[in-house]
Amino acid sequence: MLTIAQEIFDAIVAHAKRDHPDEACGVVAGPEGSDRPVRFIPMVNAAGSPTFYEFDSTELLQLYKDMDARDEEPVVVYHSHTATEAYPSRTDIGLASEPNAHYVLVSTRAHGNSGGPVEFRSYRIIDGVVTEEQVTIVPLTNPQQTEEASTP
Structure with missing residues (x-):
């Protein structure tokens, strides 16, 4: 189950709407091993496409260095679909590399x-197997729990 703060949910939705008709993409980082998404990080869709997303390789490398320095990991990897349902495509499944x-x-x-x-x-994608999971949206209880990061 994914438990996510209302503010992060709202930020992901706003990013998806803002980038429409192109797909939006990004990460929500959290402390390693915590399964707590706390730091919203919108990324640029390097593909600039309504049917495909691609993280910019330089931006992604910088993000992983930053998360490593903060003892974080990607808790949520998100993107939007602009013309189809919110279900992973074959390409999405193939790109899912964070178990x-x-x-x-x-x-x-x-x-x-x-x-x-x-x-x-929300889904878990492990070894090509897609499992949908429940999403629980919770109010933010501690304003310092969530940081919004600009694009690295």
């Missing part, structure tokens, strides 16, 4: 970047 991460997909197909709800779903 401890929650893979969040946000579908903006119904309302694009305008108001209206999105489809927000």
Whole structure:
């Protein structure tokens, strides 16, 4: 099960809507071994595509160095689908390389970047096996629990 603060949920959805019609992507880091997503890190979709996302390799390397220095790991890896449901594609499954991460997909197909709800779903993807999991959104109890990071 993914437990995520309302503010981080809102930030992921806002990023997906802002980048529509292109796919948005990013990471929510947390303390190693904690399974707590606390630091929202929006990334640039280097592919600039409505059907595919790709982390910029330089930006991704910097992110991993930064997480290592902070004793963090990627707790959530997210991206959006702009024209299809929030379910991992074959490409998404092939790219899933973090066995401890929650893979969040946000579908903006119904309302694009305008108001209206999105489809927000989370999966575990291990060795090509996709398992959907429940998402619980909780209020933020400690404002210092969440840091928003600009793109590294």
